[in-house]
Amino acid sequence: MLTPEEWGIVALSLKVGGVAVLVSLPLAFALAWLLARVRFPGRVLLDALVHLPLVVPPVVTGWLLLLAFAPAGPIGAWLESWFGVSVLFRWTGAAVAAGVMALPLMVRAIRLSIEGVDRRLEQAARTLGAGRWRTFATVTLPLSLPGVIAGVVLGFARALGEFGATITFVSNVPGETQTLPLAIYAALQTPGGEALVLRLAGVSVLLSLAALVASELIARRAGRGLHVL
Numbered sequence: 001m002l003t004p005e006e007w008g009i010v011a012l013s014l015k016v017g018g019v020a021v022l023v024s025l026p027l028a029f030a031l032a033w034l035l036a037r038v039r040f041p042g043r044v045l046l047d048a049l050v051h052l053p054l055v056v057p058p059v060v061t062g063w064l065l066l067l068a069f070a071p072a073g074p075i076g077a078w079l080e081s082w083f084g085v086s087v088l089f090r091w092t093g094a095a096v097a098a099g100v101m102a103l104p105l106m107v108r109a110i111r112l113s114i115e116g117v118d119r120r121l122e123q124a125a126r127t128l129g130a131g132r133w134r135t136f137a138t139v140t141l142p143l144s145l146p147g148v149i150a151g152v153v154l155g156f157a158r159a160l161g162e163f164g165a166t167i168t169f170v171s172n173v174p175g176e177t178q179t180l181p182l183a184i185y186a187a188l189q190t191p192g193g194e195a196l197v198l199r200l201a202g203v204s205v206l207l208s209l210a211a212l213v214a215s216e217l218i219a220r221r222a223g224r225g226l227h228v229l
């Protein structure tokens with residue numbers, strides 16, 4: 001059984017992962033649609049930049065976020081001057097780091113789903129009088145929904161496991177930025193912390209497994225519903 005403090009770590013991890021995915025989803029879908037449907041100069045470069053967090057060390061990503069969101073950084077100075085807020089050493093900063101690391105997986109899954117939509121169906125809808133936005137809402141989005149769901153769940157699972165960028169960007173502050181991976185790391189550095197590591201690692205594995213199973217079940221149900229239509 002987990003202690004109240006350990007349940008707090010789990011709750012914080014779920015909050016950080018959920019906020020990271022919700023905030024990243026509109027950007028991920030827009031980037032996926034842009035890369036899947038639009039041909040423009042620099043498309044290959046944009047694709048590389050989107051997937052860059054997958055290949056560079058997470059510590060580098062965290063360091064770049066620290067430079068951007070520091071009080072003298074371009075984003076940090078803007079947040080401070082306009083809203084009087086800072087994400088450094090706060091759970092919101094952990095959500096930013098998790099969202100950045102989850103974004104490439106979300107974009108990739110959604111992009112593949114959009115590319116799998118038969119363009120002839122969209123053209124048929126336009127021929128029958130549907131406008132661009134109505135075609136998107138009634139044809140493109142429903143047909144790409146399984147990929148969107150898969151991207152959301154993959155992003156959430158990645159956000160739950162984020163470590164390197166988070167600890168570099170917002171440090172390991174108990175009760176504020178200490179998510180499951182950071183708590184496991186801290187317990188590994190503590191003599192006699194093996195039992196805590198075992199409990200938290202077990203929770204982390206169960207949460208990730210539940211997310212992946214839920215993704216598969218929801219995607220299958222969505223697929224069956226589309227076949228019925």
